[in-house]
Amino acid sequence: MNEIWKLNIPPKVKIFFKVKIFAWLLSRGRLKTKTRIASFCDNNDTVCQLCRLGDEDLNHVFFSCPFASGVWQNAGINIYDFSSFDAWFLSWFRKGYHKVNTENLIVLCWKIWEARNNLIFRQKTVSPIMVVHAAATLEAGFRDNNLVRDTFPLSHYGIIKWTPPPPGVFKLNFDGSVRDKNKAAAGFVIRDHDANPIFAGSRSFGSSSVPIAEGSALRDGLYHAFLLKCKKLIVEGDSKLIIDAAKNNCTVPWRLRTLFKDIWFLSSQFEEVAFIHIPREANLVADAVTNHAHSSPTPTTWKQKLPFSAFSAFNFDYFSSSCSRGFAL
Incomplete structure (x- = not known):
């Protein structure tokens, strides 16, 4: 062999x-x-x-x-x-x-x-x-x-699909985005092993960058997961910079260092936490929750439900088998 x-x-x-x-x-x-x-x-x-x-x-x-x-x-x-x-x-x-x-x-x-x-x-x-x-x-x-040219996508076995966590573990998906005139928004959703939404939140915070929006979404999600007394957590996001920084796999840009002090502290409060980089197509619900903040001037949270604008993404995660890169609702 x-x-x-x-x-x-x-x-x-x-x-x-x-x-x-x-x-x-x-x-x-x-x-x-x-x-x-x-x-x-x-x-x-x-x-x-x-x-x-x-x-x-x-x-x-x-x-x-x-x-x-x-x-x-x-x-x-x-x-x-x-x-x-x-x-x-x-x-x-x-x-x-x-x-x-x-x-x-x-x-x-x-x-x-x-x-x-x-x-x-x-x-x-x-x-x-x-x-x-x-x-x-x-x-x-x-x-x-090691600069390997063969890629290893998070859809590592040929499928892209959001999957629920195992029993006893919660999954946090987060997202951040910037629109006209650098208006930033952050959003997150926490789901259980049955794919049911436990808690979600979104907020806009004026002019900012995408990395700060993504990092703020992660911090918000971790904070609420801690308040909900989630002991074991899988965290997924489509920003490789933020996921790598959360795992201490890269140097944190100076603009994000204060933010990551909070993220690392919150992460230490869980019995078990895993940070996973995923394709954008596996992060549709978090994206939809984040988009809600672009049209809402005040921070919004949802307990055991989601905004109406996220229902299509939620149903896609729940009922679809998979999708390919470039897919959009």
């Missing part, structure tokens, strides 16, 4: 293995699953820690385990055309295979294995959708920093 070494996957991850070494071990069936350990030492505990429903071997961990199935489902990947993980894994390297797709699958496997190890050794749990977001962020960040 020499193709493993040609893949453009992060050569080093701080926790546990190098990803390429992990991929090589995976291809050779040498990962230390519980059943493999039991084959050469006295170990009676072979039950999968992630689901407690089956013996932990490679096929179970990455294919038949309900946790793994949840990861593939949230990533929009169909695994049901294959009878086993081995058969599926070999298909990733067939003649004419798409290199970026294989890289994405390898990193998703790495993140599943990392979730398994964190549960066993650190008693830390994550949801399948958090694994998908973490894998997307890892690969996207690596490609951005």
